[in-house]
Amino acid sequence: MRAIVVDHTATAHLALADVPDPVPGPGEALIRVAAVSLNYGELAHIGDASVPSGTRIGWDAAGVVIRAAADGSGPAEGTPVVTLGENGWGELRAVPTPLLGVAPPTADPGALSTIPVAGLSALRVLRGFGPLLGRRVMITGASGGVGRYAVQLAARAGAEVVAVTGDAARDGELRALGADRVITHPAQVGDPVHAVLDSVGGPMMVDSFARLAAGGTLVSVGRSAGADATFPPEAFLATEGRHDRSLRTFFLLADPAADYSADLTWLAAEITAGRLDPGISWRGHWTRFAEAAAALLDRRLHGKAVLDLGPEPRPVR
Template identity: 35%
Template sequence: MQRVITSPDHPVRLVADDAPAPPTRSGHALVRVRASSINRGETRLIPARPDGWAPGQDVAGVVETAAPDGGPGAGTRVVGLADEGAWSELVAVPLERLAVLPDGVDFVQAACLPVAGLTALRALRALGDVVGRELLVTGAAGGVGNLAVQLARDSGASVTALARRPLPFDGVRVRSALDESMRFERVLDAVGGAVLGDVFGRLRPHAKVVFFGGGDPVPLSLGTLQGSPATIEALFVYQAPGRFDEDLAALVQFVAAGRLVPRVDRTVPVGDVNDALAALERGGIDGKIVLTR
């Protein structure tokens, strides 16, 4: 099979090579990859991993070989979250992180869901009751942010989406900056740094903030929240409550029903992965970049 691996022979360390298919093993289905999206976490791992490491977590494709102990059969369309190697031709995916993909959901859409969709879904759950509440999503044009906006709107929140450019979200206020009058009861933050610091000054008393983005450190003191005590929680998607397979299946059903539309900035052949990474670094990406085979 063909795979993408880290190598010192390329300026950004990714090259294609040939390797044997992953072995069949208990609890894992071997999936032939049709699409895989790029996550910023992977871009940070690439320079830190040893030569020969195969990146990629999001996978949408077809089961090549079923797990010996059950799960979807060969030929089944699936979406899943791999440990690594999802930018390769074949990848082994744990059954507990795999969901069947209906015919009405294409591979490109599905590839946007594992890391970004699970993060958005679990972050929204962590906020608790959002019905009728003023809810802010920062980084709303990003891979997680655009899904979080749609899920929050569907959950009954009054949503403000913070993004640097216009976004076509019905029933949502889209803003490029926050004005002095804005106050929020719930916040999903995908940006961190100065943006999150600004948000802390715009909270209603007893607000809740869930953040999952990177960014620069955020200065925080008692004075920052004086008069507006808040609960602040960091979300780590792998540690959040819930079953991966069930949550992926729920996201897929939202897409199939038209309730969730993953935003795809562009699709790129996997052979051009280095160009895709360069585009991501330049910024201005609306949603996800998806690698296709």
Template identity: 55%
Template sequence: MRALIVDRSAPGQLRLAEVPDPVPAPHQALVRVAAISPNPAEFRYILPGAPDGTVLGWDAAGVVERAAADGSGPAVGTSVTTLGLGGGWAELRAVDTALVGTVPDHADLGEMSTLPVSAGSALRALRKLGPILGRRVLITGATGAVGRFAVQLAARGGAHVIAVARKPGPADELRALGAHEVVTGPGGITAPVDGVLDQVGGADLAAYFDALGEGGTLVLTGAASGDTTGFPPGSLLADPMRQNRSIVTFFEMADGGIDRDLTWLAAEVAAGRLRTHTVWRGHWTDAADTLDAVRESRLAGKAVLDLS
């Protein structure tokens, strides 16, 4: 099969190459990949330490070519969207059935490839806030892939959504997705919030934590800024008016049920109830510039690379 492999001598440190087909374990399905959707974090955190020949890739969608030998997961011929710690940027993927979501018939597999990390993270991070009906939820990085899904899902969950966008231009679009307020930074927040989904980190994280009211939770889903966070002296001590505030770290694959979540998300997109945001789509043999743009976080949305 062909795959995008790590090659330090190649432009962008990636190249297409012929590699052996993966051999699935009994609990894995073999999926014929139709589309992949790279994430900036794969370049930021995984590529630097990956040896030559490694096949990266968290997000991939396709069709089951061989069902899992242990009887778990979808049958041969089922369209699926898949998540894994690697192996997605290839024509065939062996993937744990616990990380496979089924896709409605005739759904666009390119759209489905954008869901596992971005929509899955948004859904599962929001759950860490607890019930959000009638609560004020602040979402940073709202114009990014995770942020756009989080805005939609939080609004559907009954939250009053405050979206943070560094520039005011996308405000109307974010409101159309469900945001009730759009601000450009901590200074625009006018009242305590009950929960924060922060994907940016850096200098403003302390201010977003300070915006939490009594019992509020900040879920740290990313650190896109790459900057160090500093908390002023005393800012993490108990406040008589705002006790029991917390910062929670996040890892999407820490809990079970990913197969059910991905199946639900795929159905919502196919039915038009959840919007993806693909800003570039093309064939994986002609995607070098796009991969560079993903690497440098220059895309305000998802890229989809079609394999067929």
């Protein structure tokens, strides 16, 4: 089969190559991939010498089961699915069934492929905050992959959503997704917030933590700023209205025994029904992987980049 692999001789450090077909284990289904989506974290370090040429990457993919798991778990052959796992940017992938979600027959594989990392991260972090009905939630990096899903899901949960974005032109877009306020810096938030989902890190995380109310929690899901977060000593000084605050980290695959199938299935149904916007801002055939990777790394995209697999399109004459 063909797959996108790390290649340090290529300009984008990526190339299409022939690789062995995956061999599923007893609890794995074999998937023919129809679409994949790209995440900044997958691409940020592929140019490092520590990442050998030939390495396969890619977490998010959607497609169809062509061989059900031998142990009887998971969906049957012919079922459209959304998948989370490693080595996703190839024509085939073997996926443990707890990392498979069943999709409606009418689902768009490209839209489904945006779900696994971004959608699951947003969903699981927001659940960790507890009931959000009537509570103020601040989401930094709100126009990114995780942020867009978090804005929509927090609004669905009844939260008062404050979206933080570096691009003020995204105001209308984020309000349409469910944000009650759109600001460009946490200092503009006004009243304290119950929770913060932060995907930016650096000084943004420090300033966001300072806006937490008593009993509030900030969860760090990323550090797209690429800068250190340096907290002054007074940041952790407990005062009236600013006590019992917590700072937590998040890693989606922290529990190797976790079963994500129900959440992936629910998110796939919400996307297909139009109740969630996948936020695709770039889409093309997977032979254009270098173009998509460059746009993502250069921060020219707000939302998700999707690559569609299948026959290469014929040139227009």
